[in-house]
Amino acid sequence: MVRWHLWDPWRTAAVRPSRPAIVEGGDCCTFAELVARAEQFGGGIARLGVREGELLATDIPSGPDLFALVLAALRGGYGVFPLSRDRDAQARDGLLRKSGAVIEVTASAREGGAVPCVTAGDVARAASGPGLPASRAGYLAFTTSGTTGVPAVVLRGRPSYSYRGVAVIGEYHAGLESGAHVMADPRFHLGTLGLGLYALQAGSPLVIARQWSPGCFRELVDGHRADTAFVGPAQLAGLVEEGRVPGHALRVLFHAGSSTPPDVKRRAIELFGPVLHEFYGTSQGIACQISAREWLSHPRAVGRAMPGVGVSVRNGDAEAAPEQIGRIHLRYRAADTGAADPAYEDTGDLGFVDGEGYLHVVGRSGPDGLRQPALLEHLVRQQDGVTDVAVIASPGDPGAVTCYLEYSGADAPMTAGQITELGRGLGIAKVVVKAGPSGSFARTASGKLSRVPAARQDKPPAPGPGGEQAGHSARETGQES
Numbered sequence: 417m418v419r420w421h422l423w424d425p426w427r428t429a430a431v432r433p434s435r436p437a438i439v440e441g442g443d444c445c446t447f448a449e450l451v452a453r454a455e456q457f458g459g460g461i462a463r464l465g466v467r468e469g470e471l472l473a474t475d476i477p478s479g480p481d482l483f484a485l486v487l488a489a490l491r492g493g494y495g496v497f498p499l500s501r502d503r504d505a506q507a508r509d510g511l512l513r514k515s516g517a518v519i520e521v522t523a524s525a526r527e528g529g530a531v532p533c534v535t536a537g538d539v540a541r542a543a544s545g546p547g548l549p550a551s552r553a554g555y556l557a558f559t560t561s562g563t564t565g566v567p568a569v570v571l572r573g574r575p576s577y578s579y580r581g582v583a584v585i586g587e588y589h590a591g592l593e594s595g596a597h598v599m600a601d602p603r604f605h606l607g608t609l610g611l612g613l614y615a616l617q618a619g620s621p622l623v624i625a626r627q628w629s630p631g632c633f634r635e636l637v638d639g640h641r642a643d644t645a646f647v648g649p650a651q652l653a654g655l656v657e658e659g660r661v662p663g664h665a666l667r668v669l670f671h672a673g674s675s676t677p678p679d680v681k682r683r684a685i686e687l688f689g690p691v692l693h694e695f696y697g698t699s700q701g702i703a704c705q706i707s708a709r710e711w712l713s714h715p716r717a718v719g720r721a722m723p724g725v726g727v728s729v730r731n732g733d734a735e736a737a738p739e740q741i742g743r744i745h746l747r748y749r750a751a752d753t754g755a756a757d758p759a760y761e762d763t764g765d766l767g768f769v770d771g772e773g774y775l776h777v778v779g780r781s782g783p784d785g786l787r788q789p790a791l792l793e794h795l796v797r798q799q800d801g802v803t804d805v806a807v808i809a810s811p812g813d814p815g816a817v818t819c820y821l822e823y824s825g826a827d828a829p830m831t832a833g834q835i836t837e838l839g840r841g842l843g844i845a846k847v848v849v850k851a852g853p854s855g856s857f858a859r860t861a862s863g864k865l866s867r868v869p870a871a872r873q874d875k876p877p878a879p880g881p882g883g884e885q886a887g888h889s890a891r892e893t894g895q896e897s
Contacts, residue, residue, distance in 0.1 A: 423591065424581025425487060426451050428619040432592060436621040438480045439596070439640065445480040447619075453484035453540075458492040458547015460539035466519055468550045469574070471495035471557060473517040473531065475508075478602035478609070478624050481536045483616060485521060486556070491579045493550025495571070497557035498609060505529075507567075515557055515569045553579040555754075558606050558699040570699040573754030582617035588644070588693075589667040590618035595643035598623045598636050600651060605862035606699050607672040611646045620644070630658040637662035646670040648863040649680075653803040653854055656683045657824045668693050672702075674864045675777055678716050679800040685712065694718060696777060698763055701752040703727060704775050716798075717774035724749040728760055729769050741768045741778055741787075766790045780867065782809045788842045789817050795838050796821060801829030803854045806865040815845035820865060822854045 425447055428435060433448035466472055472494060476482040489496040497515050509530035520533045555574035559567040584591050597615035601608045602624050616622045623640050625632060628651060637645060641664050652671050669688055672695040685692055690708040696718035697703040706719030721727040726747035729736040736742035744767045745760040766778040766787060779790030786809055793807035803822045810816040823829055832849040839847040858866045
């Protein structure tokens with residue numbers, strides 16, 4: 417049985433005021449300083465005319481100001497929408513309009529945006545006193561990853577009760593008696609920000625990385641004697657490829673974001689020990705989780721449904737039989753959706769449930785429900801040496817796909833001919849294979865391989881966290897059946 421208790425940063429500040437809350441480079445913010453900043457922001461938001469329940473957007477980078485703003489919103493009854501600074505002006509304005517945000521809080525002044533803009537300093541200076549809790553807690557909003565096109569805005573549910581903190585679960589190893597949590601990827605998506613916020617609310621110091629490399633990751637874990645960390649799939653693959661672990665052993669290494677090739681997952685468990693913990697879900701919330709020990713007994717699964725969450729695999733309106741592939745539908749808790757009776761929602765993912773109730777994700781369904789690209793992608797992902805793969809229907813060429821394959825080692829684990837043969841067995845007429853070492857192809861702002869039309873895949877990869885460029889030469893070959 418899972419045992420938990422409620423906790424929040426204000427309680428940590430009361431009992432351990434000098435405990436580090438957020439560590440970033442050489443800077444450290446204590447819990448006392450963090451909650452004082454949150455109170456100041458809460459007062460400033462109200463003085464600037466934002467009403468309870470309204471949404472404010474922010475592009476403040478991950479750090480003390482961002483998390484103080486989020487805590488102020490949760491405690492004061494506002495919504496907060498973290499928005500990546502890497503998006504161009506047109507994309508930003510489109511997301512801001514769709515979100516319904518009434519104000520944007522930025523790191524530096526900007527004019528001409530879709531909504532009024534103020535700086536974090538403006539908010540702090542506007543405060544005339546501490547912000548007071550509202551009758552209802554605040555809420556969060558995120559964007560979808562944009563792997564298949566334009567990112568969409570997802571508003572999380574707003575609780576009907578006042579802010580109570582977080583349910584601290586022992587197996588996640590966060591809290592007053594636990595070590596730091598390393599946020600190895602500071603970008604704005606649910607996995608990294610959600611787990612960072614959870615650790616902070618539970619009472620753990622949050623260590624934020626500004627640059628990514630396996631070496632930097634080890635230094636942060638060792639230097640702060642971290643108990644937990646979160647990495648994305650590409651980062652996990654990088655750690656596995658380097659084959660070195662921190663000297664200080666992690667108690668939990670969380671990962672999520674997209675399907676992890678079984679070879680990468682197996683090697684990661686061998687490298688770090690049985691500490692890996694994987695989540696599956698959408699921008700609406702987490703739906704499934706699986707421990708390393710469970711995964712070894714159920715390879716390739718992403719776990720069973722979390723309490724209160726419904727998982728349904730369907731073909732049309734009919735529930736799929738065990739082991740039968742269909743479209744994955746999720747029904748989140750009312751607390752995550754704000755709906756009294758949440759409905760099942762189509763994720764667009766293909767998968768199946770095994771005989772023991774574990775969900776397996778096959779891939780992303782293509783336009784008009786096209787399954788063949790996802791099925792081919794699933795088959796390629798199972799091969800040893802594959803670190804990431806995306807199979808995308810080719811625009812304007814029915815029956816053709818492009819397979820983007822990243823791999824570890826000197827050579828690709830499959831030839832174009834072998835991939836084409838797999839495609840032929842699925843009824844795919846033409847497969848163009850583009851293969852290169854890990855980091856060869858463009859990724860979204862959340863770190864996933866981009867699935868926009870193939871023409872855009874040929875652009876140089878987007879910089880990773882900290883501005884590093886992860887580009888390599890890639891080979892291309894096309895074959896028709």
